[in-house]
Amino acid sequence: MYLPVYAQSEGNFVHEDMLQNLQNGDKAALLMVHFGTTHDDTRAVTIDAINQKAKDEFPQLDFREAYTSRIIMRKLSKRGVRKLNPVEALAQLKAEGYTHVIVQSTNIIDGIEMESLRKDIDMMKPLFKEIRLGMPLLYSPEDYKQVIDCLKEKSKEKTFTILVGHGTYTPATAQYAMLDYMLQTEGYSDFAVGTVEGYPTFDNAIGKLKGQKKIKQVQLLPFMFVAGDHAKNDIAVDMKEVLEKEGYEVTALMEGLGEQPAIQQIYIDHIRFIIKHKQIDIVQKKINYANGKEL
Template identity: 85%
Template sequence: MKVKSILVSCYIALCGLSFPAYVHAEENFVHEDVMQNLQEGDKIALLMVHFGTTHDDTRALTIDAINQKARAEFPQLDFREAYTSRIIMRRLAKRGVRKLNPVEALAQLKAEGYTHVIIQSTNIIDGIEMESLRKDIDQMRPLFKEIRLGMPLLYTPDDYKQVIDCLAEKSREKTFTILVGHGTYTPATAQYAMLDYMLQAEGHSDFAVGTVEGYPTFDNAVDRLQAQKKITQVQLVPFMFVAGDHAKNDIAVDMKEALEEKGYKVTPLMEGLGEQPAIQQIYIDHIRFILQHKQVDIVKKKKDYANAKD
């Protein structure tokens, strides 16, 4: 068991126990350090999963940046990467750049003898991309001793609070800031509304959240702006991990022009969330948490409840 002891010692020394205790609700997780469960011959990897982008400029500042940070933070985990957008992967392939999807990346890890995989996505909300990723993982889970999946940027109320604190630093005097998220057609769009609500509850009345394809809509955010009678300057901020097509077209062109037609002076901030060190750190904290905590199987939990004595 010498290999296991060395791995655990390195893990404790390099990672410590510095993650916030409130990262996730304790009811949904139990403390179980995956590093302490490794047996001789086991191999563990960290798989970072991104939606992806075809824009080299924003990829270098976001995806590549957090990949580098994850490698540095978790040297005891062999690093791998996957993309989930098949459209982006197809377009990159035409340029000679091949990215694996999650199933392909896991199949490769299995072929290389890995037994444990920690997966962390850079998704913003727990929406259809997370749902798709979980289905990919379930398909491959029987091939490994264990796969653990970290949570997206926004999961617990404390995640929202940390994100809001980070976004508040982007505020400008006498300027209204509209955060523009991608949005979704599923009930998961309520997570954007929660962010908007918490911004107001935290006293950030000069912020509003809108989305390209969900609720709150961009028009909802503009209504909030117009209620601020003395505001003439607007800052448009992508609430997206990368500043790609939506940022460069929908936000920097269409939304900017729509606001200018209403008489506002508009400044698009072409910066993806993934560029901000504080945002990157939330993802790193999620990885550190899932290394030491295992998510509760809700089906098993309900069976235990059914068999328990009152």
């Protein structure tokens, strides 16, 4: 069921159905953008799965895909697998006569990958009548609550769960801290969030674990769309060993967030929302305010 993203419709977006504005000769496409993975096993149950779900949910949009990790794309090319980056995919859509594009990434937070994607879109925007970008998994408070509802299904009795995100070196890492805070305020004190390369750190999560004196069992869950290199090496090996040396019985669940149908549905809802809502141009909004006008 589609859940409206209330926070998005309060000031940042206005209702405007893109598909209803199509004219004769216009063509619309959906471009799914993924960081990517070289691991075929996790790709099949995450990236391929949500791609198929998006195709099924939006048959009125022609489907395309792009990867953003140049390292992954280079490795795949050596195996004979070519993936387009967002600029290449948009250029191809233009060459094929598409006029309207919905872009939806499978990024978890609004961090540097989303920033890079926005720059790619801004560069290509003049070539189209309209391009709209959907939000990452975590954007509005309602998104966080829905994600927590999905995660709580993974909880086990007498077990502490550590969600391990990738993290970032920018202030966007605060989004992981927000998830950690909301887990606590929602009453899930047996959960903590840590990251590989950001804040909260893995040590921060261990600190919360040690506050649960009677718990000796821990499960590590990748808070990442795919369970790739970080999950199989940093989480399942390094982090697991650290906790075992502390005397805990540890299980590492090698499951990417993208495997969960409920998580996939949040992205689908974001696509549905951005089809029907246009993001307000903040520069134009300020100009309107200066002229005494409000949208």
